[in-house]
Amino acid sequence: MPKVYNWQLGREMEYPYEGTRSKRQFAMVMDLNKCIACQTCTVACKTTWTSGRGQEAMFWNNVESKPYGYYPLGWDVKVLDKLGVQELVGNAPYKGKTIFEGAPDGERVLGYLPDDLDYANPNLGEDDSFGKMEQGVHLTGPHNNWMFYLPRICNHCSYPACLGSCPRQSIYKRAEDGIVLLDQSRCRGYRECVRGCPYKKAFFNMMTRVSEKCIGCYPAIEDGRQTQCTITCIGKIRMQGFINTPDKAREDNPIDYIVHVAKVARPLYPQLGLEPNVYYIPPVHVAPSFLKQMFGNTVEDAMAAYRKVMDDPKLLGALLLFGAAKDIVHSFKVENDMAIGFNETGAELVRVPLREPVHLRPAFDEKYQTHRTNIT
Amino acid sequence: MRHLNTFARLVGMAAFLAAAGPEVQAAPAPALVAPKLAGTEAMIDPGGAYWAKAKPVVVEVLSQMVTTPSAPTPKVQKMTVRAVHNERYVSFLLEWDDSTKSDRLVSDQFGDQVAVELPVSYDKDNPPNPMMGAPDNWVDIMQWRAAFQRDIDAGVPGVRDFYPNAHSDLYPDKVLLPTDARSYMGAMAVESPMPHATRSPVLDHMAGGFGSLTVKPDQLVSGKGVWHNGKWRVVICRPMAPAGNLDPKLVAGGDTLVAFAVWDGGGHEVGARKGWADWVPLQLSK
Numbered sequence: 001m002p003k004v005y006n007w008q009l010g011r012e013m014e015y016p017y018e019g020t021r022s023k024r025q026f027a028m029v030m031d032l033n034k035c036i037a038c039q040t041c042t043v044a045c046k047t048t049w050t051s052g053r054g055q056e057a058m059f060w061n062n063v064e065s066k067p068y069g070y071y072p073l074g075w076d077v078k079v080l081d082k083l084g085v086q087e088l089v090g091n092a093p094y095k096g097k098t099i100f101e102g103a104p105d106g107e108r109v110l111g112y113l114p115d116d117l118d119y120a121n122p123n124l125g126e127d128d129s130f131g132k133m134e135q136g137v138h139l140t141g142p143h144n145n146w147m148f149y150l151p152r153i154c155n156h157c158s159y160p161a162c163l164g165s166c167p168r169q170s171i172y173k174r175a176e177d178g179i180v181l182l183d184q185s186r187c188r189g190y191r192e193c194v195r196g197c198p199y200k201k202a203f204f205n206m207m208t209r210v211s212e213k214c215i216g217c218y219p220a221i222e223d224g225r226q227t228q229c230t231i232t233c234i235g236k237i238r239m240q241g242f243i244n245t246p247d248k249a250r251e252d253n254p255i256d257y258i259v260h261v262a263k264v265a266r267p268l269y270p271q272l273g274l275e276p277n278v279y280y281i282p283p284v285h286v287a288p289s290f291l292k293q294m295f296g297n298t299v300e301d302a303m304a305a306y307r308k309v310m311d312d313p314k315l316l317g318a319l320l321l322f323g324a325a326k327d328i329v330h331s332f333k334v335e336n337d338m339a340i341g342f343n344e345t346g347a348e349l350v351r352v353p354l355r356e357p358v359h360l361r362p363a364f365d366e367k368y369q370t371h372r373t374n375i376t
Numbered sequence: 377m378r379h380l381n382t383f384a385r386l387v388g389m390a391a392f393l394a395a396a397g398p399e400v401q402a403a404p405a406p407a408l409v410a411p412k413l414a415g416t417e418a419m420i421d422p423g424g425a426y427w428a429k430a431k432p433v434v435v436e437v438l439s440q441m442v443t444t445p446s447a448p449t450p451k452v453q454k455m456t457v458r459a460v461h462n463e464r465y466v467s468f469l470l471e472w473d474d475s476t477k478s479d480r481l482v483s484d485q486f487g488d489q490v491a492v493e494l495p496v497s498y499d500k501d502n503p504p505n506p507m508m509g510a511p512d513n514w515v516d517i518m519q520w521r522a523a524f525q526r527d528i529d530a531g532v533p534g535v536r537d538f539y540p541n542a543h544s545d546l547y548p549d550k551v552l553l554p555t556d557a558r559s560y561m562g563a564m565a566v567e568s569p570m571p572h573a574t575r576s577p578v579l580d581h582m583a584g585g586f587g588s589l590t591v592k593p594d595q596l597v598s599g600k601g602v603w604h605n606g607k608w609r610v611v612i613c614r615p616m617a618p619a620g621n622l623d624p625k626l627v628a629g630g631d632t633l634v635a636f637a638v639w640d641g642g643g644h645e646v647g648a649r650k651g652w653a654d655w656v657p658l659q660l661s662k
Contacts, residue, residue: 051544051546051547051548051560052547052548052549052560052561052562053534053535053544053547053549053561054535054562055562056535056539056542056543056544105446106441106444106445106446106447106448107444107445107446108444108445113483113484113644114483114484115484116482116483116484116485119483165445167443167444167445167586167587167647167648168587168589168647169587184562184563184565184566184568185563185566185568187563187568187570188570188589188647189481189570189646190646190647190648191483191486191646192445192647194483203483204481204482204483205562205563206481206482206483206535206538207534207535207564207571208561208562208563208564208568208570208571209481209523209563209570209571209572210562210563210568210570210571212562
């Protein structure tokens with residue numbers, strides 16, 4: 001197999017094809033501290049793209065609970081189990097195997113095909129907390145008993161396993177934005193992508209008898225707008241834009257700043273070797289021992305940086321631009337306590353105050369000689 | 377991006393050369409002789425009396441170990457094949473044991489399939505690679521699918537045929553004009569031949585190497601498959617006269633080659649995960 005450079009692993013790795021970076025790379029940052037699993041993103045995606053026949057149990061965007069929620073059932077623990085015990089991704093080059101390097105003889109990647117029923121219960125394990133709740137427990141930090149919500153879309157990986165698995169080259173990565181698409185004319189429904197994608201974000205449609213996947217809302221991206229799951233998020237937990245490799249990081253690109261400069265967001269299961277391009281701000285109430293497996297050994301640094309966000313106005317500004325504009329924020333700056341986002345041409349899209357203005361009113365109104373009720 | 381394909385083709389050629397050696401196929405199958413029959417119609421009945429006139433040839437099914445993903449242990453071990461022609465049509469009868477009839481396609485279930493391969497232009501000194509041909513030496517591949525046969529025999533299944541309790545609030549094709557609903561129909565909107573059979577359970581393809589298999593624009597092949605008592609009997613029939621320059625030219629009295637592939641859907645065989653049988657000489661009687 002050819003060798004490609006995976007910056008998330010800090011080393012070269014095997015991949016079925018030569019690596020060619022797209023001109024731009026689609027990326028998304030999600031703040032897991034803010035997700036409440038309202039599933040608005042899921043519904044926005046579903047109504048936009050997958051309301052057709054054969055797509056009934058297909059969620060290009062889903063939100064699952066961790067540690068016990070999965071869609072499809074057990075997807076990540078099954079992949080991790082197949083890969084076996086590996087070193088965690090940390091500061092040094094990753095010493096373990098990726099799913100490409102761990103592929104059995106005769107296979108392109110180490111994967112598995114989920115059972116049909118694995119897609120049948122997307123809410124199984126929802127809200128279940130880790131650990132036993134003893135009598136008299138109270139909140140501590142990090143919590144003894146914790147769970148969190150994990151929203152997931154296709155990671156539009158730099159080295160997609162779906163693309164690497166397809167023997168017909170039906171899946172391609174667009175040069176202009178790095179979005180990974182599945183050609184509906186070329187696919188013959190072999191389901192090698194469904195086996196190969198460790199995140200299980202390629203699906204088989206039993207009515208069209210071919211596979212389908214998240215298209216990164218490419219018509220919106222081509223129009224300078226963020227994805228449906230991003231702009232409909234009521235918790236404003238997401239930002240979608242473009243990421244550069246660390247050596248070409250631009251401080252004025254909010255996604256580069258969050259991922260490369262502030263280093264507050266991490267890719268999901270980077271050890272699998274796909275260089276996924278959805279980055280998660282880890283939930284700070286969760287046991288780091290669990291998060292290390294998901295986001296790498298340095299996840300505590302990201303949690304510490306997030307806790308100190310008030311000391312970094314630029315990071316605060318970048319985070320406050322989440323959900324503030326429907327257009328893609330290509331660059332930003334913080335000026336006079338305002339975070340200002342710009343589009344690709346440099347035109348201002350939005351400005352958000354770093355601190356919401358607060359108005360204090362006395363409890364007793366002298367004019368009307370009455371006590372005010374504390375309502376919002 | 378071309379690296380894998382080039383590598384696979386080189387390996388494919390190496391395997392083809394090896395396949396001609398005794399260590400891969402110990403006993404080459406004898407020539408398949410297609411007797412000339414009277415008539416001008418396509419012969420697609422697996423129970424037709426005309427098959428009694430054709431001498432059966434048993435072909436050994438080999439593991440596909442040349443390209444990835446591979447299939448080290450093919451689920452079907454051997455097939456019995458027969459051929460007949462009537463100067464207008466050539467027809468192949470393929471029979472193999474399969475304890476399960478697999479014609480239901482959901483995410484973890486695959487369909488039984490069988491394919492007949494012919495060189496597009498046969499040169500006995502330069503036969504095409506039996507593994508999907510080569511860029512300068514194309515092959516024609518006719519593939520029968522059990523799921524297509526079910527479409528024709530029982531109608532194209534709907535969602536509730538697979539999931540009786542499935543519920544959807546509203547399908548786009550119920551409320552939108554057909555042109556608008558196309559956006560929600562995936563492969564059907566781009567007129568892929570995969571979603572369901574149209575007139576025939578067999579699709580005619582061209583191929584010039586791994587990953588190049590392409591459904592031909594004109595579909596002139598026909599066939600029929602019947603599963604009974606743990607056995608598939610499938611007929612694949614094509615016109616002998618070429619309709620285009622990527623169709624094989626078959627004439628009474630002519631010689632060519634024929635190769636086969638078979639997939640056991642119940643054994644999760646699909647695509648390159650298949651059993652295949654090497655070139656067998658095909659003689660079309662005068």
